[in-house]
Amino acid sequence: MAELFVINGVCAGTVFFLPDVPTVLGRSPEAHLQIADPWISSMHAMFEWRGQDVWVIDLESRNGTFLNDERVQESKITPGALLRFGKTEVRFERREERPRPEGLFAEGGTVVRYLDDLEAEMREARLGAPRRDTVRSEPAGAVTARRQIAVLEEIGRALVDAGDLEACLSRILVSVARAIRSERSSLLLTDETGEMVPRVVEPSGSPPALSSTVIAAAAQSRAGVLSLDAKQDPRFSGSQSIIQQGIRSALCVPIWAAHRVLGMLLFDRGPSEPFTPDDLELVAVVGHQAALAIERARFLDRARASDERRRALEHQLPPEVARELAAQEPADGDPLEFTRRDAAVLRAALSCGEALAGDAERAAEAIRAAMDELARAVLAEGGAAIRVAGTGVAALFGLPRPQADAGSHALSAARAIRERVRRLGQAGLDVRVAVDAGPMVAGNLAGAGGFELAVVGEAAERAERLLALAAPGEILAGAGLRGQPGLVSDAVEEIGGTTVEVFRVAE
Numbered sequence: 001m002a003e004l005f006v007i008n009g010v011c012a013g014t015v016f017f018l019p020d021v022p023t024v025l026g027r028s029p030e031a032h033l034q035i036a037d038p039w040i041s042s043m044h045a046m047f048e049w050r051g052q053d054v055w056v057i058d059l060e061s062r063n064g065t066f067l068n069d070e071r072v073q074e075s076k077i078t079p080g081a082l083l084r085f086g087k088t089e090v091r092f093e094r095r096e097e098r099p100r101p102e103g104l105f106a107e108g109g110t111v112v113r114y115l116d117d118l119e120a121e122m123r124e125a126r127l128g129a130p131r132r133d134t135v136r137s138e139p140a141g142a143v144t145a146r147r148q149i150a151v152l153e154e155i156g157r158a159l160v161d162a163g164d165l166e167a168c169l170s171r172i173l174v175s176v177a178r179a180i181r182s183e184r185s186s187l188l189l190t191d192e193t194g195e196m197v198p199r200v201v202e203p204s205g206s207p208p209a210l211s212s213t214v215i216a217a218a219a220q221s222r223a224g225v226l227s228l229d230a231k232q233d234p235r236f237s238g239s240q241s242i243i244q245q246g247i248r249s250a251l252c253v254p255i256w257a258a259h260r261v262l263g264m265l266l267f268d269r270g271p272s273e274p275f276t277p278d279d280l281e282l283v284a285v286v287g288h289q290a291a292l293a294i295e296r297a298r299f300l301d302r303a304r305a306s307d308e309r310r311r312a313l314e315h316q317l318p319p320e321v322a323r324e325l326a327a328q329e330p331a332d333g334d335p336l337e338f339t340r341r342d343a344a345v346l347r348a349a350l351s352c353g354e355a356l357a358g359d360a361e362r363a364a365e366a367i368r369a370a371m372d373e374l375a376r377a378v379l380a381e382g383g384a385a386i387r388v389a390g391t392g393v394a395a396l397f398g399l400p401r402p403q404a405d406a407g408s409h410a411l412s413a414a415r416a417i418r419e420r421v422r423r424l425g426q427a428g429l430d431v432r433v434a435v436d437a438g439p440m441v442a443g444n445l446a447g448a449g450g451f452e453l454a455v456v457g458e459a460a461e462r463a464e465r466l467l468a469l470a471a472p473g474e475i476l477a478g479a480g481l482r483g484q485p486g487l488v489s490d491a492v493e494e495i496g497g498t499t500v501e502v503f504r505v506a507e
Helices: 115-127 138-161 165-180 212-221 240-245 277-313 319-326 360-380 406-423 458-469
Strands: 002-006 015-018 023-026 045-050 053-058 065-067 070-072 074-077 082-085 088-094 110-114 184-190 196-202 223-227 249-257 260-269 339-352 384-387 392-397 429-444 453-456 475-477 487-495 498-505
Touching: 053 065, 138 165, 138 277, 165 184, 165 196, 165 260, 165 277, 196 260, 212 223, 212 249, 212 260, 223 277, 249 277, 260 277, 339 360, 339 406, 339 458, 360 392, 360 406, 360 429, 392 406, 406 429, 406 475, 406 498, 429 458, 458 475, 458 498
Parallel strands: 429 475
Antiparallel strands: 002 015, 002 088, 015 260, 023 045, 045 053, 053 074, 065 070, 065 082, 082 088, 110 223, 184 196, 184 260, 223 249, 249 260, 339 392, 339 429, 384 392, 429 453, 475 498, 487 498
């Protein structure tokens, strides 16, 4: 059995199983293995078996397919290999196939329900094909169907009502536990290390009843497992966790959808009234619906976080840059890593004359309106606006994203700032602006959890000092913008112990 374990990104913790037919990985819903990473192409790569080996083939993806940090067009992959698609990393593993028991009942009081069989039956049912015979009588099947419908309706309500992923998981577990009369229940999800950890337990607050032996059996076989009496079952009787925790009749079913497993549902109760094959059938169907519910809840959580982040970024960055950065996951790392590049920096500061000094309310309103105009002027020229304390603003052009002729855009923004403030028509309100260009380093000082753009470099320091020299209504430019049209060489000034050339921007 070949599988891919997703290490990071939007599907972190998911296990994809590779069938023996060519399988496409991509962002599109039509891909067999779908990963909603914006850096992954719609149809990014394909896995195929060549004899006993698995090969990966890049499908002319935009950002490439990487095997152990080396970009490949096609390559054989070996167990333990790390692959990267976009910003999502996966680990390839091969596991020994376990022989499948014949029929529904296995030896030793264990019932096994293979997920690929269940998936085939669900597909046949959707197509209207007759269901294959099972060990159940028709009346029992009708009862099972009614139970399934009731539980699935409860999961549907959880999707609508639950405010977040944790609430959704709790509703799913409680509805299934009630339907099969479980004494103890746990819902596990795979974490970023590959371990399945409890996310919800029932009764709430009680220690979860876990057996790594049972979990491993279900995960590796990709099957739901029912043990009528785990202590007497030769398959599990040697497990210390089963003995110590008093696990008797146990159900363990993967939370699954198509080629992926997200976690596990665990239930147990006393042997006097063991779980039945109908209980296993119900939980196996619920495991599929639970995976869809979990993925939807995760998608909504990501969408809400992305929308909040986009709104915050749009105050400082051009809309297209804000949308791109907002779509990235925190797990991808800092989306604005510190970058060194030739860029331009703009510093502007508002000043209030005597006409506004005596009216605090009018001054505050005028400053708010002017600050908004400053930000709009910067964004209109493709710059990144950085709000600073007091009545000033800083802006970058050419960082964090490259920009052709950043200096020209910075000067255009400076002229627009001066004109916009003047159009406000507030007596006593004026603006001073300084612009310079050169090598700079900029990035997100707050890390992936927030956004605080910072810049360092000689040009940024010169712009700060030039701002102190500028008179109200004046735009000064540094030597990094020499040669730009509309600059008038004014003087050589002593700034911070250094002699620099200063230009004034003509009206």
